Ligand SMILES: Nc1ncnc2c1ncn2[C@@H]1O[C@H](COP(=O)(O)OP(=O)(O)OP(=O)(O)O)[C@@H](O)[C@H]1O
């Protein structure tokens with residue numbers, strides 16, 4: 001069982017603490033709740049765990065209107081009503097109108113899958129509580145067909161949250177928890193490397209330096225995250241920007257193509273104003 | 284040693300429960316980690332802490348508790364879990380669900396017995412020439428094959444970090460915000476109010492559910508209603524500005540700015556130190572544009588919930604004497620006005636940005652708290668949550 005420990009993949013950098021959290025959750029068959037700033041790789045994690053452990057991957061993306069029941073199944077009564085008016089024979093088997101949800105899919109998969117419940121905090125505050133019983137017992141009842149759906153294997157469940165709502169205590173008690181800290185420069189370097197293995201060393205280090213300096217600008221509405229950095233580097237490479245162009249601290253020079261890093265107009269203005277002021281001070 | 288660690292975590296207000304402690308035991312039992320205290324730290328954190336705001340406190344407790352003992356890890360964690368202690372803890376921390384679960388597993392004795400048994404098996408199976416130094420083989424932790432000699436601190440981490448232990452780096456310090464309220468956590472708390480607002484709101488037709496139910500009902504119409512989705516909660520927010528409050532104005536304004544987005548019916552007014560006959564809406568024009576408090580009370584009905592924010596730190600005269608106000612001559616005393624408010628708004632709380640442990644040293648805080656019938660809460664996320672719970676309770 002434990003020869004399949006998660007250690008990251010060749011496209012995903014996992015820190016030691018993240019590995020531990022994942023492996024504990026996998027070994028004990030309990031859900032792992034992952035939080036962290038936007039763009040810190042929460043969503044991608046589950047996919048990589050599936051890849052690394054060679055498991056099927058099932059994704060359930062949560063929206064504000066998602067109900068827990070939809071993860072189990074839905075009864076399409078409207079179609080059934082229509083079919084009955086049209087005299088369709090299917091109407092006699094209520095099973096024809098039961099639509100399986102992601103949890104059902106995960107429970108009945110041949111192989112033990114990884115189930116991602118993405119952005120659980122988007123749903124109604126009762127959503128996590130409504131799933132407790134099913135996640136505990138790993139089974140549920142289909143009322144319409146008097147059927148019991150039981151998990152063949154305990155799926156590995158990874159849940160992400162952006163902290164929009166607090167989650168109920170009873171739910172938290174059953175999970176392992178990991179907060180993805182914003183990557184430090186070294187970890188970030190490794191992350192960029194897995195995306196751009198051929199990137200020139202100089203360009204990478206200059207880009208990282210400029211990036212972390214911009215992140216440190218006080219008062220930014222939206223600090224650039226990993227995904228923005230990756231986009232920016234892609235542009236730098238595409239435009240063939242030389243490393244020298246990034247050199248010097250960001251307080252003296254607007255980095256080229258900074259629009260990829262600062263997406264909010266106010267932030268761009270703020271940044272330019274700061275640059276302007278610091279230049280004047282130095283003159 | 285472990286039980287002591289657990290107790291310290293709870294003392295540091297990290298809400299660890301027995302369920303989680305047992306999960307940690309189980310994880311160790313299943314050898315999720317086997318060789319370094321750093322891994323043990325990660326495992327314990329992932330198991331016991333469910334909120335990044337508590338990471339820093341966890342680090343501190345972990346650091347002080349295991350200080351200097353990293354190299355003798357096997358001994359450190361090797362202590363049996365006393366049954367009696369677990370039982371006491373259970374009374375304090377277990378929910379009814381937890382208790383039922385334990386009963387279902389055969390009760391405490393059985394549970395502990397199973398643990399001991401599993402441990403013994405594990406011990407028997409453990410091979411590979413390593414011997415553990417240290418305490419009893421029955422220990423839930425010492426028995427997992429930690430090799431005290433072989434512990435490598437900071438393995439796999441980068442060079443310059445090796446010197447400092449992870450938990451000593453205090454990387455999560457800025458995430459701990461129990462002390463003051465930030466915009467982020469305040470929103471979470473205020474959402475609870477909003478959710479409450481839906482209860483008892485007007486009903487509207489749920490079209491989807493009506494169709495579904497009608498279909499289920501073989502085509503006979505079955506109407507389904509749901510509470511209206513809009514936010515019906517009504518809040519009157521009174522903010523203390525000026526004077527000794529200045530330090531806290533920022534926190535208040537954050538509360539206020541967070542609140543504005545959350546409520547359809549939010550009315551805010553400013554006061555200074557204590558409520559008297561006049562309030563104002565715009566802090567910059569407080570002397571020119573006073574509104575009569577009575578007008579406010581007449582305008583906003585008893586279905587409004589009242590939230591007062593202030594440090595209640597003043598001279599007792601300002602509360603009990605006519606003319607006691609520092610700014611003007613007030614014909615009626617502050618407590619008269621506060622009682623008048625509370626007579627109308629039965630659901631009311633006072634949020635106080637002063638640290639709670641100072642309250643008992645300030646007579647005026649005691650007085651206001653009494654007037655409020657004890658419904659004074661610190662301006663922290665926790666306090667806010669308690670306050671909101673009080674507001675939600677029907678009176
Ligand atoms: N540790 C990592 N290793 C490799 N790539 C990463 C890592 N962290 C983030 N990324 C990259 O950053 C981008 C954003 O990742 P992802 O969408 O998983 O973030 P998220 O935390 O789910 O964000 P959001 O909160 O916005 O949903 C992806 O392109 C991903 O490949």
Ligand SMILES: [Mg+2]
Nearest residue numbers: 042043044118
């Ligand atoms: Mg995501």
